[in-house]
Amino acid sequence: xxxxxxxxxxxxxxxxxxxxxxxxxxxxxxxxxxxxxxxxxxxxxxxxxxxxxxxxxxxxxxxxxxxxxxxxxxxxxxxxxxxxxxxxxxxxxxxxxxxxxxxxxxxxxxxxxxxxxxxxxxxxxxxxxxxxxxxxxxxxxxxxxxxxxxxxxxxxxxxxxxxxxxxxxxxxxxxxxxxxxxxxxxxxxxxxxxxxxxxxxxxxxxxxxxxxxxxxxxxxxxxxxxxxxxxxxxxxxxxxxxxxxxxxxxxxxxxxxxxxxxxxxxxxxxxxxxxxxxxxxxxxxxxxxxxxxxxxxxxxxxxxxxxxxxxxxxxxxxxxxxxxxxxxxxxxxxxxxxxxxxxxxxxxxxxxxxxxxxxxxxxxxxxxxxxxxxxxxxxxxxxxxxxxxxxxxxxxxxxxxxxxxxxxxxxxxxxxxxxxxxxxxxxx
Amino acid sequence: xxxxxxxxxxxxxxxxxxxxxxxxxxxxxxxxxxxxxxxxxxxxxxxxxxxxxxxxxxxxxxxxxxxxxxxxxxxxxxxxxxxxxxxxxxxxxxxxxxxxxxxxxxxxxxxxxxxxxxxxxxxxxxxxxxxxxxxxxxxxxxxxxxxxxxxxxxxxxxxxxxxxxxxxxxxxxxxxxxxxxxxxxxxxxxxxxxxxxxxxxxxxxxxxxxxxxxxxxxxxxxxxxxxxxxxxxxxxxxxxxxxxxxxxxxxxxxxxxxxxxxxxxxxxxxxxxxxxxxxxxxxxxxxxxxxxx
Amino acid sequence: xxxxxxxxxxxxxxxxxxxxxxxxxxxxxxxxxxxxxxxxxxxxxxxxxxxxxxxxxxxxxxxxxxxxxxxxxxxxxxxxxxxxxxxxxxxxxxxxxxxxxxxxxxxxxxxxxxxxxxxxxxxxxxxxxxxxxxxxxxxxxxxxxxxxxxxxxxxxxxxxxxxxxxxxxxxxxxxxxxxxxxxxxxxxxxxxxxxxxxxxxxxxxxxxxxxxxxxxxxxxxxxxxxxxxxxxxxxxxxxxxxxxxxxxxxxxxxxxxxxxxxxxxxxxxxxxxxxx
Numbered sequence: 001x002x003x004x005x006x007x008x009x010x011x012x013x014x015x016x017x018x019x020x021x022x023x024x025x026x027x028x029x030x031x032x033x034x035x036x037x038x039x040x041x042x043x044x045x046x047x048x049x050x051x052x053x054x055x056x057x058x059x060x061x062x063x064x065x066x067x068x069x070x071x072x073x074x075x076x077x078x079x080x081x082x083x084x085x086x087x088x089x090x091x092x093x094x095x096x097x098x099x100x101x102x103x104x105x106x107x108x109x110x111x112x113x114x115x116x117x118x119x120x121x122x123x124x125x126x127x128x129x130x131x132x133x134x135x136x137x138x139x140x141x142x143x144x145x146x147x148x149x150x151x152x153x154x155x156x157x158x159x160x161x162x163x164x165x166x167x168x169x170x171x172x173x174x175x176x177x178x179x180x181x182x183x184x185x186x187x188x189x190x191x192x193x194x195x196x197x198x199x200x201x202x203x204x205x206x207x208x209x210x211x212x213x214x215x216x217x218x219x220x221x222x223x224x225x226x227x228x229x230x231x232x233x234x235x236x237x238x239x240x241x242x243x244x245x246x247x248x249x250x251x252x253x254x255x256x257x258x259x260x261x262x263x264x265x266x267x268x269x270x271x272x273x274x275x276x277x278x279x280x281x282x283x284x285x286x287x288x289x290x291x292x293x294x295x296x297x298x299x300x301x302x303x304x305x306x307x308x309x310x311x312x313x314x315x316x317x318x319x320x321x322x323x324x325x326x327x328x329x330x331x332x333x334x335x336x337x338x339x340x341x342x343x344x345x346x347x348x349x350x351x352x353x354x355x356x357x358x359x360x361x362x363x364x365x366x367x368x369x370x371x372x373x374x375x376x377x378x379x380x381x382x383x384x385x386x387x388x389x390x391x392x393x394x395x396x397x398x399x400x401x402x403x404x405x406x407x408x409x410x411x412x413x414x415x416x417x418x419x420x421x422x423x424x425x426x427x428x
Numbered sequence: 429x430x431x432x433x434x435x436x437x438x439x440x441x442x443x444x445x446x447x448x449x450x451x452x453x454x455x456x457x458x459x460x461x462x463x464x465x466x467x468x469x470x471x472x473x474x475x476x477x478x479x480x481x482x483x484x485x486x487x488x489x490x491x492x493x494x495x496x497x498x499x500x501x502x503x504x505x506x507x508x509x510x511x512x513x514x515x516x517x518x519x520x521x522x523x524x525x526x527x528x529x530x531x532x533x534x535x536x537x538x539x540x541x542x543x544x545x546x547x548x549x550x551x552x553x554x555x556x557x558x559x560x561x562x563x564x565x566x567x568x569x570x571x572x573x574x575x576x577x578x579x580x581x582x583x584x585x586x587x588x589x590x591x592x593x594x595x596x597x598x599x600x601x602x603x604x605x606x607x608x609x610x611x612x613x614x615x616x617x618x619x620x621x622x623x624x625x626x627x628x629x630x631x632x633x634x635x636x637x638x639x640x641x642x643x644x645x646x647x648x649x650x651x652x653x654x655x656x657x658x659x660x661x662x663x664x665x666x667x668x669x670x671x672x673x674x675x676x677x678x679x680x681x682x683x684x685x686x687x688x689x690x691x692x693x694x695x696x697x698x699x700x701x702x703x704x705x706x707x708x709x710x711x712x713x714x715x716x717x718x719x720x721x
Numbered sequence: 722x723x724x725x726x727x728x729x730x731x732x733x734x735x736x737x738x739x740x741x742x743x744x745x746x747x748x749x750x751x752x753x754x755x756x757x758x759x760x761x762x763x764x765x766x767x768x769x770x771x772x773x774x775x776x777x778x779x780x781x782x783x784x785x786x787x788x789x790x791x792x793x794x795x796x797x798x799x800x801x802x803x804x805x806x807x808x809x810x811x812x813x814x815x816x817x818x819x820x821x822x823x824x825x826x827x828x829x830x831x832x833x834x835x836x837x838x839x840x841x842x843x844x845x846x847x848x849x850x851x852x853x854x855x856x857x858x859x860x861x862x863x864x865x866x867x868x869x870x871x872x873x874x875x876x877x878x879x880x881x882x883x884x885x886x887x888x889x890x891x892x893x894x895x896x897x898x899x900x901x902x903x904x905x906x907x908x909x910x911x912x913x914x915x916x917x918x919x920x921x922x923x924x925x926x927x928x929x930x931x932x933x934x935x936x937x938x939x940x941x942x943x944x945x946x947x948x949x950x951x952x953x954x955x956x957x958x959x960x961x962x963x964x965x966x967x968x969x970x971x972x973x974x975x976x977x978x979x980x981x982x983x984x985x986x987x988x989x990x991x992x993x994x995x996x997x
Binding site for chain 2: 724728732735736739740742743744745746747749750753759760761762763807808810811813814815818819820821826828830831832833835836837838839840841842843844845846847848863864866867868870871874899924927928929930931934935945946947949950952961964965968971972975976978979980983986987990991994
Binding site: 064066069070073077095098099100101194195196248251252384385387388391394395398417420424425427 | 469471472473474482486489491492577580581666668669670671684685686687688691
């Protein structure tokens with residue numbers, strides 16, 4: 001009997017070794033995004049292999065940012081050699097760098113003669129550094145912008161887009177009233193207020209343009225500030241008092257919902273990321289040629305603020321093909337590739353110098369304006385546990401927008417819970 | 429049976445040993461490990477440290493945790509009775525002499541057979557605001573005047589999850605109840621008929637009492653399964669919108685994702701305690717049910 | 722006889738409802754998988770059919786769809802096979818051998834089946850990570866076997882208990898060892914039951930999600946439920962056609978098994994539940 005069991009165990013173990021062994025020394029590139037984006041990466045990778053002879057396998061990831069993070073967290077926590085190089089969302093890059101999962105790039109940058117000044121300095125210094133060392137580089141940048149219907153503004157006698165929130169409200173009220181006569185679905189201002197990360201990005205733009213935002217002092221977080229309360233009250237008023245933002249702003253409105261509504265011609269102003277531009281100008285867009293971009297408005301006493309977004313590229317500390325991976329990274333952030341990303345996908349390159357390229361400017365003329373916006377974009381706190389703080393903020397800001405809490409109550413409770421989070425993660 | 433020689437004993441244990449080893453190594457050990465880990469600060473970007481009950485203290489002040497408990501309990505309270513009632517109806521029908529019973533049985537089994545993750549994607553499409561089946565039917569059948577925002581509203585998402593889960597798990601309840609129904613001897617029904625009972629009375633006086641132990645089994649199985657729900661909420665709603673459909677399992681998972689294995693472990697331990705308590709109740713009740721029959 | 726009529730009508734309504742309730746989502750899934758655009762319900766007069774979705778899903782290399790399917794089948798098959806053997810040995814011991822503490826073992830196993838998966842995965846992940854098994858077949862097969870053992874044990878105990886012990890006694894007298902009895906007497910007699918348990922074990926392993934989600938990374942060992950859950954389609958903005966085509970292919974194995982062997986499956990499930 002025992003001989004039989006022995007044979008059983010041996011055959012069991014043999015079956016296990018049928019499973020594929022991971023190839024050594026091949027660069028695996030993990031990237032997600034919309035299907036058309038991944039298709040484009042595939043062509044890029046083929047070209048890279050043609051140029052350098054280095055083989056790169058694409059590890060296809062989902063579109064959603066949390067799902068992309070999950071795939072990476074599992075590999076990195078298990079210290080796997082694959083994927084070697086991958087893209088990271090600004091929102092959680094700090095978690096990766098603080099967990100020491102990213103390979104420091106300074107030596108490679110020197111060796112491969114990568115010019116750091118070609119990139120947006122503020123972005124690199126605020127996001128891509130950990131303990132002084134560079135651990136990632138920007139592939140593309142995002143920052144909130146104001147889209148506006150230049151045809152409608154002209155028609156109603158406005159020569160410039162509004163610079164303050166007050167001006168925006170007055171302008172929107174007047175035009176909305178008139179437009180409602182023919183289009184009952186018309187709204188003055190669309191923005192993302194649903195309970196998700198995008199809400200924090202929107203809120204920051206309101207609050208920081210009033211001198212507020214997420215403030216840190218002596219290790220304590222400050223949210224319950226007069227500037228924040230005023231900003232949150234304003235956001236509430238946009239929906240419930242002035243009614244220039246639709247009632248489903250805080251239940252459904254995310255990037256795509258806002259974009260599609262604006263693109264149908266149902267709004268005057270839109271707050272969205274730059275990606276919407278290419279879609280607004282597409283052949284079947286109702287607003288083709290009628291829209292323009294401007295920096296976001298600010299409160300009377302403040303300055304215009306855009307929240308920084310975007311994806312950065314880094315190399316795994318456990319990669320078994322680092323020297324090859326760095327060549328691929330260099331390829332992705334090279335001028336040529338960045339220009340292609342701009343022209344083909346409508347992305348905003350991480351390299352400053354592409355913004356003055358004639359061909360790019362012809363296709364995306366608004367990039368000239370955006371360059372300034374990006375240079376001064378406000379990053380979210382670069383903390384490894386930022387996503388937990390964000391969840392607290394999302395919950396309470398949305399509750400205030402829904403009218404369940406007053407702005408002051410919401411912010412003071414958020415401050416308390418966020419402080420608990422900080423204490424948990426900052427305790428030595 | 430009953431030989432108590434040492435070699436016989438050795439043999440009996442040898443046969444059961446592989447099973448014990450597997451369960452010990454790959455179930456008990458991980459549970460223990462997770463339990464121990466919950467007393468540590470195990471975060472990917474911080475130094476590992478023994479912090480005793482700190483994770484648990486944080487848990488009790490964590491509004492997200494209580495929201496997860498609220499959702500999980502609400503989910504159980506709403507979906508389990510629905511499954512039982514629907515399962516009972518289906519079982520009653522399957523117990524009749526109907527044509528193509530095999531076909532009906534296969535139909536009923538199909539929802540149970542497919543992976544819950546795939547069923548999640550399927551229902552994600554069904555609940556699509558613009559062109560999903562659910563809104564199409566709701567409008568066509570006059571249930572609502574306009575499209576319902578299933579996945580984008582709290583109420584819609586909750587019932588979306590409930591309906592999808594009921595669809596998937598009713599087959600299981602049906603099978604169990606059907607077995608219970610077919611175990612009821614025909615004579616009892618015939619006798620009751622002779623005594624002048626109509627089928628409603630027969631149902632209440634004959635069927636239900638004899639079905640009770642099986643109902644309890646189904647109820648408890650489903651309750652514990654509903655408690656652990658993960659696949660469906662992960663795929664269908666990702667716990668949204670805004671965390672309203674985050675089950676305890678999903679809540680724990682979110683912390684694993686953020687690199688905080690210690691806190692996630694603590695949440696999963698709480699879920700374990702609840703599940704374990706319920707299963708003890710189940711075993712106790714199951715014993716009484718057996719004694720009853 | 723009005724009552725009989727009333728009852729018949731109710732039964733027929735129920736019958737139709739059952740079929741529609743259970744099958745409609747599947748039909749919808751298949752319909753979308755062959756339409757050129759997922760919003761065909763809004764344009765009922767303009768339905769276009771195409772097999773493009775299936776073609777893209779099956780031939781797109783970076784998608785690794787076939788790999789997921791292959792991984793699922795291998796992992797489920799191997800897990801089911803060994804699970805049934807181990808459970809068979811255990812069930813034999815419990816039903817026929819002098820095993821002190823057998824009731825304890827049975828209830829222990831029952832309790833274990835109630836554990837939430839999430840309470841395991843935290844440490845299981847570290848465990849697998851230390852062994853270097855993340856993203857391999859082993860990482861899934863071993864936990865699957867352990868995870869499906871409780872149910873398999875209960876079902877097999879229920880089947881074995883019904884086999885008369887005289888068979889054993891007769892064989893013992895003939896000089897067989899316990900192992901030979903198991904192989905030559907019990908297994909053949911309990912074959913249908915063992916088959917049912919294998920089916921159930923395969924289906925459970927095939928459908929498992931959480932372990933596969935956290936213990937695999939890519940096409941080397943990722944299984945199809947995770948593949949479909951994370952699938953975003955191949956072209957277009959919201960390519961449900963692709964996703965449904967993938968889903969349809971993915972469920973073919975279990976659907977076929979269920980349709981063909983529904984009797985066995987129902988029997989197995991019933992045994993597992995009622996005995997407990």
